Amino acid sequence: MLELNETLEAAYSVARQMYEELGIDTEAAIHQISQIALSLHCWQGDDISGFENNGEDISGGLAITGAYPGKASCPEELREDIEKAMSLIPGQHRLNLHANYAETGNQKIDRNDLQPEHFQNWIDWAKSFGLGLDFNPTYFAHAKAKDGFTLAHPDQGIRQFWIDHGIACRKIGEYMGKSLGTPCVTDFWIPDGFKDTPADRKTPRLRLLDSLDEVFSETIDPTFNKDAVECKLFGIGSESYVVGSHEFYLGYAIKNQKLLCLDSGHFHPTESISDKISSVLLWVDEMLLHVSRGVRWDSDHVVTWTDELQAIALELVRGNYLNRVHLGLDFFDASINRVAAWVIGSRNLLKALLMAFLEPTQTLRQYELEGDYTSRLALMEQLKMMPLGAVWDYYCMKVGVPSEREWLNEIKHYEQDVLSRR
Ligand SMILES: C[C@H](O)[C@H](O)[C@@H](O)C(=O)CO
Numbered sequence: 001m002l003e004l005n006e007t008l009e010a011a012y013s014v015a016r017q018m019y020e021e022l023g024i025d026t027e028a029a030i031h032q033i034s035q036i037a038l039s040l041h042c043w044q045g046d047d048i049s050g051f052e053n054n055g056e057d058i059s060g061g062l063a064i065t066g067a068y069p070g071k072a073s074c075p076e077e078l079r080e081d082i083e084k085a086m087s088l089i090p091g092q093h094r095l096n097l098h099a100n101y102a103e104t105g106n107q108k109i110d111r112n113d114l115q116p117e118h119f120q121n122w123i124d125w126a127k128s129f130g131l132g133l134d135f136n137p138t139y140f141a142h143a144k145a146k147d148g149f150t151l152a153h154p155d156q157g158i159r160q161f162w163i164d165h166g167i168a169c170r171k172i173g174e175y176m177g178k179s180l181g182t183p184c185v186t187d188f189w190i191p192d193g194f195k196d197t198p199a200d201r202k203t204p205r206l207r208l209l210d211s212l213d214e215v216f217s218e219t220i221d222p223t224f225n226k227d228a229v230e231c232k233l234f235g236i237g238s239e240s241y242v243v244g245s246h247e248f249y250l251g252y253a254i255k256n257q258k259l260l261c262l263d264s265g266h267f268h269p270t271e272s273i274s275d276k277i278s279s280v281l282l283w284v285d286e287m288l289l290h291v292s293r294g295v296r297w298d299s300d301h302v303v304t305w306t307d308e309l310q311a312i313a314l315e316l317v318r319g320n321y322l323n324r325v326h327l328g329l330d331f332f333d334a335s336i337n338r339v340a341a342w343v344i345g346s347r348n349l350l351k352a353l354l355m356a357f358l359e360p361t362q363t364l365r366q367y368e369l370e371g372d373y374t375s376r377l378a379l380m381e382q383l384k385m386m387p388l389g390a391v392w393d394y395y396c397m398k399v400g401v402p403s404e405r406e407w408l409n410e411i412k413h414y415e416q417d418v419l420s421r422r
């Protein structure tokens with residue numbers, strides 16, 4: 001009987017030959033995938049609870065379902081879980097933090113007063129693992145966001161509070177970028193919108209425009225901090241109108257050369273963000289993706305091996321966009337082991353990118369150019385049966401990360417030894 005590693009090597013050797021016949025170098029693809037850094041969202045680990053303990057519901061139209069035991073309830077536990085997840089995901093990745101994960105000790109610091117020092121523990125921890133950090137102001141789960149409006153709020157005082165939060169967060173992002181030597185992407189998503197048909201669609205958008213201009217009025221060196229703006233079609237409680245729609249932010253990002261963030265769950269269910277990338281990148285230098293999976297709505301299910309996931313990866317690789325697109329994950333499932341959720345979603349995105357690196361794109365393009373759509377379709381279908389899994393497992397083995405059939409055992413042990421004791 002072969003040892004597991006011998007089986008993986010043997011399978012890889014066959015896979016390598018099969019890809020070689022299509023003109024694809026699997027070693028080159030493995031090198032390419034090893035260079036990809038995903039930004040893991042901290043909020044999968046604790047259902048976006050954060051550490052403010054302000055007693056506020058999540059709000060903002062976000063909903064978390066499930067009560068799987070073992071949820072992280074302090075920064076130390078969350079970091080421990082992230083370390084575990086990262087040990088099961090091949091490659092060197094990043095962490096995406098929300099502002100409500102500040103550590104303010106015994107002090108009550110409101111969001112408009114947050115300072116870089118409130119994230120020093122995260123920064124020190126990230127440094128010790130060689131991780132980059134990304135950041136998000138938190139425009140929900142707060143008394144001043146209860147009525148569903150923040151930066152577009154009709155009340156000037158409330159608006160100012162949220163403007164100050166945005167300003168504070170950009171400075172925190174800048175500090176993170178400086179401290180860690182890699183730019184921090186600070187993503188602005190706000191929930192503002194109406195449940196029912198508005199009488200005035202215009203004024204809230206004018207207010208949002210003014211607020212954003214104030215938030216972004218200070219120039220920050222993009223070596224340290226890059227601003228992203230995230231659009232959305234609807235949320236729970238903002239079904240009829242979202243101030244920060246796609247058109248709003250597309251225009252804003254182009255005019256102000258901000259990163260546009262496209263979240264897979266933020267469009268009509270039949271609309272796909274994979275088709276938007278090549279258009280958006282004609283007009284802005286960089287983008288942020290929130291790779292997620294909506295089931296019938298923006299439900300933020302764990303990313304699985306869907307057609308859309310594969311289409312996103314293919315677009316990024318075919319268009320040579322990976323140096324212009326930041327890859328974030330955005331899902332939160334409290335009905336399954338939360339660490340496993342990170343691992344499943346992240347590994348799927350990486351697998352999809354590996355699949356894209358293993359595509360004979362030039363051949364497909366040539367068929368297309370010649371009008372030979374039959375050959376294009378036939379090859380696309382043939383590729384679906386190629387031994388991608390063997391290349392993936394071999395890559396995992398090479399970098400010392402458990403293969404597909406092994407990683408879940410690690411999670412089960414972790415659940416028994418750590419999560420179940422919380
Ligand atoms: C928690 C995140 O900021 C949030 O998911 C946001 O990115 C979003 O997608 C809201 O629907």
Ligand SMILES: [Mn+2]
Binds near residue numbers: 189230263290330
């Ligand atoms: Mn998102």
